[in-house]
Amino acid sequence: MENQEINKLTYTQAVNELEEIVKKMQSPECSIDNLSQYTARSLQLLKVCKAKLTETDKELKKVLDEMSDN
Amino acid sequence: MNEPLSLIEYNSRIKRLLYDSSVQECWVTAETSDLRVSRGHCYLELIQKNEQGATVARLGAVIWASTFAQLNAYFANTTGKQLASAMKVMVKVSTNFHEMYGLKAVINDINPEYTLGDMERIRREIIAKLTADGIIDMNKQLDWGLAPQRIAVVSASGAAGYGDFCNQLHGNEFGLKFYTCLFESPMQGANTVPGVIAALDRIAAHEDMFDCVVIIRGGGSTSDLNSFDNYDLAANIAQFPLPIITGIGHDRDVTIPDMVSKLHVKTPTAAAQFLVQCGAAQLDRLNALATEVVNSSREAITHAREQLAYYGNFLPLSAQKLVETSRAKLMNYTQAIPMVLKSRISNEGIRLQRYVDIAKAAAAGRMERERMRLGSLADKVTLLSPQNTLNRGYSLTTLNGHVVTSATAIGAGDRLVTTLKDGTVQSIVEQ
Numbered sequence: 001m002e003n004q005e006i007n008k009l010t011y012t013q014a015v016n017e018l019e020e021i022v023k024k025m026q027s028p029e030c031s032i033d034n035l036s037q038y039t040a041r042s043l044q045l046l047k048v049c050k051a052k053l054t055e056t057d058k059e060l061k062k063v064l065d066e067m068s069d070n
Numbered sequence: 071m072n073e074p075l076s077l078i079e080y081n082s083r084i085k086r087l088l089y090d091s092s093v094q095e096c097w098v099t100a101e102t103s104d105l106r107v108s109r110g111h112c113y114l115e116l117i118q119k120n121e122q123g124a125t126v127a128r129l130g131a132v133i134w135a136s137t138f139a140q141l142n143a144y145f146a147n148t149t150g151k152q153l154a155s156a157m158k159v160m161v162k163v164s165t166n167f168h169e170m171y172g173l174k175a176v177i178n179d180i181n182p183e184y185t186l187g188d189m190e191r192i193r194r195e196i197i198a199k200l201t202a203d204g205i206i207d208m209n210k211q212l213d214w215g216l217a218p219q220r221i222a223v224v225s226a227s228g229a230a231g232y233g234d235f236c237n238q239l240h241g242n243e244f245g246l247k248f249y250t251c252l253f254e255s256p257m258q259g260a261n262t263v264p265g266v267i268a269a270l271d272r273i274a275a276h277e278d279m280f281d282c283v284v285i286i287r288g289g290g291s292t293s294d295l296n297s298f299d300n301y302d303l304a305a306n307i308a309q310f311p312l313p314i315i316t317g318i319g320h321d322r323d324v325t326i327p328d329m330v331s332k333l334h335v336k337t338p339t340a341a342a343q344f345l346v347q348c349g350a351a352q353l354d355r356l357n358a359l360a361t362e363v364v365n366s367s368r369e370a371i372t373h374a375r376e377q378l379a380y381y382g383n384f385l386p387l388s389a390q391k392l393v394e395t396s397r398a399k400l401m402n403y404t405q406a407i408p409m410v411l412k413s414r415i416s417n418e419g420i421r422l423q424r425y426v427d428i429a430k431a432a433a434a435g436r437m438e439r440e441r442m443r444l445g446s447l448a449d450k451v452t453l454l455s456p457q458n459t460l461n462r463g464y465s466l467t468t469l470n471g472h473v474v475t476s477a478t479a480i481g482a483g484d485r486l487v488t489t490l491k492d493g494t495v496q497s498i499v500e501q
Contacts, residue, residue, distance in 0.1 A: 012216050015355070021363075
């Protein structure tokens with residue numbers, strides 16, 4: 001749903017949101033109706049977080065390579 | 071002009087001059103530089119700098135192996151540091167001149183208290199000023215986020231340490247991506263401090279593009295290590311808007327920039343390892359969160375299923391219970407109806423009997439009354455009967471079958487019949 005929006009989150013924002021959702025999912029008050037929504041969002045956030053850690057941001061790399069004194 | 075001397079003769083004269091007691095066994099204060107140990111002998115430069123930091127005096131020196139082991143142990147025991155470059159020292163020297171190898175100051179004693187005092191004095195002064203300015207802990211209070219990946223590096227480009235840092239960082243086993251940008255600065259020599267400060271200024275202009283700064287020395291001589299103990303550099307690092315990792319000092323040397331930075335590591339490799347560990351910890355955290363998501367979903371679904379199963383079991387039981395309750399109620403009603411009817415019929419019977427009794431009583435009364443009335447009437451009839459009147463002496467006269475009640479109705483010659491109590495007589499009217 002908010003793919004464009006979710007990619008704009010920083011790693012810290014995304015992982016904090018993820019932890020909040022997991023807390024909600026673990027809460028006894030979490031209804032089965034919200035579960036699929038929470039699961040979908042948390043999987044999206046997990047994907048984004050992992051990508052931020054392990055996939056190269058080519059645009060950022062290019063900018064920093066140009067800036068470097070190397 | 072005197073006969074010219076051979077070089078060896080001239081050098082021999084110099085050598086003899088140095089036998090003078092004024093240059094033998096003298097205590098001298100100086101700064102060490104380019105110290106190296108080879109085959110147990112310690113070779114170093116004794117230097118003196120002016121207030122501007124420029125070297126104004128220099129003398130090559132040696133501590134022969136036979137003395138060095140003992141001197142170095144004594145020095146280390148007192149100062150906590152091995153004898154190294156960039157230290158202020160007080161040494162007892164005797165200068166010799168060798169015809170072949172030239173001038174050499176031979177060190178045969180050292181006063182470690184002097185070194186300790188000088189190092190500490192300088193450091194204490196700088197630390198006191200940083201503390202008084204209220205900036206000493208500023209960099210330590212900064213947050214570098216959960217996974218610093220965008221790293222501004224201050225180092226010398228060709229330095230081995232920088233290469234080690236990049237290799238360790240970019241070749242990490244977890245596949246973590248890092249973005250490094252080098253801001254070059256000399257890391258030894260007189261230009262080190264202004265060079266690092268200038269590099270930091272350039273980074274600050276692009277502050278938003280980085281998560282942290284790493285300042286690493288490229289290895290090599292430790293002769294200028296003490297130059298890092300500089301107030302301006304420490305103040306720049308302490309107040310820098312991004313957290314800084316320093317790998318300036320050596321194992322035993324912690325410079326003041328190391329003290330004020332967010333994190334101090336011993337080597338460039340250690341700086342890279344730290345950053346990799348931050349990222350790896352986040353990968354672990356993500357894996358743990360992924361497990362939590364799956365477990366939470368599974369648990370919630372299992373819980374919902376259990377709930378459904380419970381309702382599933384409970385519903386037939388409820389229905390059965392309801393049916394049984396209804397049946398029991400019906401049974402009660404069924405049993406109650408005949409009793410109610412019986413009671414009702416009994417009540418009605420009593421009521422009817424009462425009416426019958428009333429009717430019977432009423433009928434008996436009425437019969438009695440009628441019987442009495444008839445009796446009375448019979449008495450009256452008896453009293454009023456003609457026979458009774460006749461019995462009392464009266465008679466009844468009839469003419470042609472009709473009762474004569476008036477004398478006018480009778481004429482002469484009429485045949486009258488008179489009835490008496492015990493028979494009739496006929497008579498003819500004469501007049």
